[in-house]
Amino acid sequence: MTDELRERKYAQIPELEVRNLCKYFPAGKGRVLKAVDDVSFVIRKGQTLGIVGESGCGKTTCGKTCIGMLMKNSGEVLFQGQDVHGMSKKERFAFTSKVQMIFQDPYASLDPHQKVYNIIAEGIKVHKLAKDRKDEEGQVMRLLEMVGLNTEHANRNVHEFSGGQRQRIGIARALSVNPEFLFCDEPISALDVSIQAQIINLLAELKAERNLTMLFIAHDLSMVKHISDNIGVMYLGNMVEMSPSVELYAKPYHPYTEALLSAVPIADPDASEKRKRILLRGDVPSPVNPPEGCRFCERCTKCMEVCRTKRPPLKEVSAGHFVACHLYS
Ligand code: SF4
Numbered sequence: 001m002t003d004e005l006r007e008r009k010y011a012q013i014p015e016l017e018v019r020n021l022c023k024y025f026p027a028g029k030g031r032v033l034k035a036v037d038d039v040s041f042v043i044r045k046g047q048t049l050g051i052v053g054e055s056g057c058g059k060t061t062c063g064k065t066c067i068g069m070l071m072k073n074s075g076e077v078l079f080q081g082q083d084v085h086g087m088s089k090k091e092r093f094a095f096t097s098k099v100q101m102i103f104q105d106p107y108a109s110l111d112p113h114q115k116v117y118n119i120i121a122e123g124i125k126v127h128k129l130a131k132d133r134k135d136e137e138g139q140v141m142r143l144l145e146m147v148g149l150n151t152e153h154a155n156r157n158v159h160e161f162s163g164g165q166r167q168r169i170g171i172a173r174a175l176s177v178n179p180e181f182l183f184c185d186e187p188i189s190a191l192d193v194s195i196q197a198q199i200i201n202l203l204a205e206l207k208a209e210r211n212l213t214m215l216f217i218a219h220d221l222s223m224v225k226h227i228s229d230n231i232g233v234m235y236l237g238n239m240v241e242m243s244p245s246v247e248l249y250a251k252p253y254h255p256y257t258e259a260l261l262s263a264v265p266i267a268d269p270d271a272s273e274k275r276k277r278i279l280l281r282g283d284v285p286s287p288v289n290p291p292e293g294c295r296f297c298e299r300c301t302k303c304m305e306v307c308r309t310k311r312p313p314l315k316e317v318s319a320g321h322f323v324a325c326h327l328y329s
Contacts, residue, residue: 013081014042014044014045014078015047015080015180016042016066016078016181016213016215017043017078017081018041018062018066018075018076018077018078019040019075019077020038020040020074020075020076021065021066021074021075021076021077022037022072022073022075023062023070023072024073027288031288031289032288033287035058035061035062036058036061036062036065036237037058037237037238039058039062039075039234039238040075040239041239041242044213045211045213046211046213047229047230048214048227048229049215049228049229049231049232050216050218050227050228050232050245051215051232051233052218052219052224052233052260053219053233055219056284057234057235057236057237057284058234058287063215063217064185065077066084066215067099067101067183068085068087068095071085079098079099079181080098097123097177097178097179098179098180098181099179099180100174100175100177100183101182101183101184101185102167102170102174102184103185103187104185104187104189106163106167106169106170106190107163110170113157113158113159114158115154115155116144116149116153116155116157116161117154119158119169120169120172120176121136121139122173122176123173123176124176124177129176129177140154143172143176146172146175147168147171147202148198148202149169163191163192167191167195168199170187171187171203175210179212180212181213181214182212183214183217184214184215184216185217186219187199187203188218196223203227207227214227221248221260221261221264222264224245225264230245230320231243233248233256233260235295236284236285236287236290236295237290237295239322240254240257240296240314240323240324240325241253241254241256241257241322243322247320247321253317253323253325254296255301255302255325256296256300258278259278259279262276262277262278263278278301280299281301282299284299285298291308292309293306293308293311293312294307294308294310294311295311304327306326307326311324312324315329
């Protein structure tokens with residue numbers, strides 16, 4: 001096969017393909033918590049899928065199952081065409097250098113008493129990515145500069161750094177093995193609002209420079225707007241809407257997405273005043289005992305009879321824009 005043909009064939013294979021993924025947990029007394037229930041999506045090379053939804057909607061569980069941190073109950077997850085849950089030990093080792101995670105809480109995910117150098121160099125050592133100690137030092141220093149830290153920071157302990165700086169260390173650690181895919185699990189939600197934009201901008205720059213593919217989890221739509229090519233909205237274990245980012249903000253279909261968008265702050269005070277905030281009634285139902293039909297029906301102002309008994313399938317309503325709602329069946 002020529003290089004061109006190989007490239008073309010490779011371009012057709014999504015970086016990550018998730019088919020009908022289900023992840024359940026036992027919830028006592030024979031009951032089951034359906035954290036992720038029949039979720040499907042595709043992420044192409046160099047693209048970012050942002051997944052949003054309230055706490056407990058299953059977005060983090062979905063991401064962790066996609067990268068094999070959690071075992072699935074059913075469905076399929078393919079990374080570059082390879083079954084993530086059916087890898088040998090050797091394949092899994094190679095996979096861990098291609099796929100890395102950035103954690104939600106940099107205070108909990110980094111040992112405060114470790115030296116920054118050791119944290120960043122660990123992956124380089126494990127995957128034998130340096131020729132010698134000098135090469136390893138060079139790589140660590142370049143990574144520190146790449147994430148906006150000073151090379152003098154290498155010999156300091158993690159506890160000496162602020163939350164934003166710790167998240168930069170976490171990003172440098174993830175990048176140390178030259179990954180192709182980053183799973184970012186709410187990487188800015190534990191940080192000060194003033195720091196959040198800096199970390200998002202850093203991730204966006206790194207994505208462009210390294211042609212990274214990303215799965216980016218966030219709890220509200222304002223956080224994923226600028227970094228996502230596509231956005232998926234999850235509710236109670238289901239994907240209820242998925243669309244190119246620009247289109248989702250311009251024309252949301254699902255009543256839940258409309259409500260989430262109505263809460264996103266707008267810079268223009270006039271537009272903000274005119275906009276009507278949609279307040280959702282009630283709380284998210286228990287995922288152990290979700291509504292039988294549409295899982296959003298108890299909180300939806302547009303709920304119809306059919307919504308209570310029949311689960312709406314995810315359907316394409318315009319090019320690349322999918323929604324699970326009987327209003328568009
Ligand atoms: Fe609302 Fe019915 Fe659509 Fe569910 S299917 S979001 S209840 S209109």
